[in-house]
Amino acid sequence: MKLTVVVENQTSSQRLLAEWGYCAWLETPETVVMLDTGGINHTLMHNMPALGLNARRIEHLVLSHGHFDHTAGLLEVLRTAPQAKVWAAPSIGRERLGDADAKRPAGGGSMIAGLDFSPIDPFAEIAPGVTAFAVPLEQRDPRWICTKNMFERNEAGQIVADTFADDVSILVRTERGASVLLGCAHAGLPNILRYASKTFGISSFDTVIGGTHLSGVDAQEYGLWMQELAQYNVAHWRLCHCTGFRAAAELARHFDDVDWAAAGTTHEL
Numbered sequence: 307m308k309l310t311v312v313v314e315n316q317t318s319s320q321r322l323l324a325e326w327g328y329c330a331w332l333e334t335p336e337t338v339v340m341l342d343t344g345g346i347n348h349t350l351m352h353n354m355p356a357l358g359l360n361a362r363r364i365e366h367l368v369l370s371h372g373h374f375d376h377t378a379g380l381l382e383v384l385r386t387a388p389q390a391k392v393w394a395a396p397s398i399g400r401e402r403l404g405d406a407d408a409k410r411p412a413g414g415g416s417m418i419a420g421l422d423f424s425p426i427d428p429f430a431e432i433a434p435g436v437t438a439f440a441v442p443l444e445q446r447d448p449r450w451i452c453t454k455n456m457f458e459r460n461e462a463g464q465i466v467a468d469t470f471a472d473d474v475s476i477l478v479r480t481e482r483g484a485s486v487l488l489g490c491a492h493a494g495l496p497n498i499l500r501y502a503s504k505t506f507g508i509s510s511f512d513t514v515i516g517g518t519h520l521s522g523v524d525a526q527e528y529g530l531w532m533q534e535l536a537q538y539n540v541a542h543w544r545l546c547h548c549t550g551f552r553a554a555a556e557l558a559r560h561f562d563d564v565d566w567a568a569a570g571t572t573h574e575l
Contacts, residue, residue, distance in 0.1 A: 307435070307480055308333045309487065309515060311571045312353050313344035313379075314546050318570035321356045323349035327375040328517055328547045330487060331359055332478070332575075337433045339366040340390070341476060341516075342489055343379030350379040351386075353569055361386040366432050369394040370474045370489020372402055372414035380418070393432060394423045395440045395472035403457040408465055412456065426474050429505070437477045441493040441501040443469065450494030450534070452522030468492075475516075477502055478575050483541075484508045485575045488516030490548050495520070496531070499538040510539035513575060515567055520557075521550030528553070532560045544573055 313329035327345025331338065331354075344350035354361050364387040370376055372394075384390060399419025404410035424430065429439035456468040470492035478485045484506070491498055495518050502508055523531060535557075544567040545554045558564040567573070 307335075307478060307575045309573045309575055310357060310359065311546065311567045311569050312357065312359065313342075313350050314567065314569040314571075316546075316566070316568040318568045319356075322353050322569045323347075324569060325349045327378065328489065329376075329379065330516065331357075332436070332476070332487065334433055334436060337365045338363045339368060339432055339436055339476075340364050340383065341368050341487055342370050342376040343367070343383050345375035346378045348379060348382065349569075351382055357570065363387070364390045366390060367392045368426075368432065368438050368474060368476060369398060369418075371395075371470065371472045371492055372398045372400070372418055373490070374411075374413040376489055377413060377418060380421075392421060392423050393426055393430060393438055393474075394418075395474050396423075396425050396427055398423070398472040400472075401459040402468065403459065403465060404455060406457055406465060408459070414458075432476070435479045437479075437506070438474050439477060439502065439505070440472065440474045441497050443471060445501055446493055446497045450496040450531075451492070452494075452519055454522050475502075477506060480575055482575060483510065483512035485511060485513040485515065488514065488518060490517040491519045496534045496538075499535070499540075503538065511541065513542040513544060513573060514540050515544035515546075515573060517547035518545055518549045518553070520553035521548050523553060525552060525556075528556045532556065536560070542573075544571070
């Protein structure tokens with residue numbers, strides 16, 4: 307299977323545009339799966355043809371969570387590929403906020419809540435060898451979750467710290483081994499890898515690719531994070547989006563094969 311990063315904060319080519327957002331294209335022998343749809347600057351519809359990707363081929367669209375930088379291109383994708391089956395966690399449509407006084411919306415809400423989704427609860431097989439999963443809240447160690455400046459409105463109408471209950475990742479299994487595709491890893495990168503290991507019986511990972519949300523980790527805690535991540539035996543780290551430069555540098559210092567996955571990057575899984 308081949309993964310192509312379509313939208314990311316940086317690009318690998320002058321042919322492409324960059325924005326704060328994320329989208330990845332996964333081509334399998336049977337189908338095309340898109341993970342997320344990029345951000346509010348709508349670079350998605352420019353980058354796909356620039357990369358030789360035909361949006362009409364998309365059969366499955368997985369949303370990693372409801373934030374705008376991962377869902378803003380959703381309607382454009384569905385206009386071009388109306389046959390695409392949309393997958394998401396059941397709670398993806400709730401209101402998301404970027405500040406505690408509700409002045410800055412961050413995603414979710416009516417645009418997403420009104421669409422017809424196939425649920426990921428807690429996991430679902432999207433295609434042969436491709437499983438989307440959400441780590442249950444009770445199986446998340448709070449040490450590995452970064453909630454800084456992210457809020458949601460709960461059922462009682464109160465603004466509370468975002469639970470990231472809708473955070474979804476994708477497990478891909480091929481002859482190369484098991485790999486994990488991340489959106490933003492809001493459930494906590496170690497929590498995601500631990501859940502995948504225990505639930506699907508995986509002792510090592512070929513590749514972890516996507517946003518890790520390590521940009522919100524205090525540099526003084528890097529040692530604890532690196533020690534925790536080392537136990538999951540990841541051969542290839544392909545980082546992007548919300549990882550942050552300093553955290554990426556720290557991962558590169560501790561692990562053998564670490565690189566940035568800018569828009570235009572391809573990786574065989």
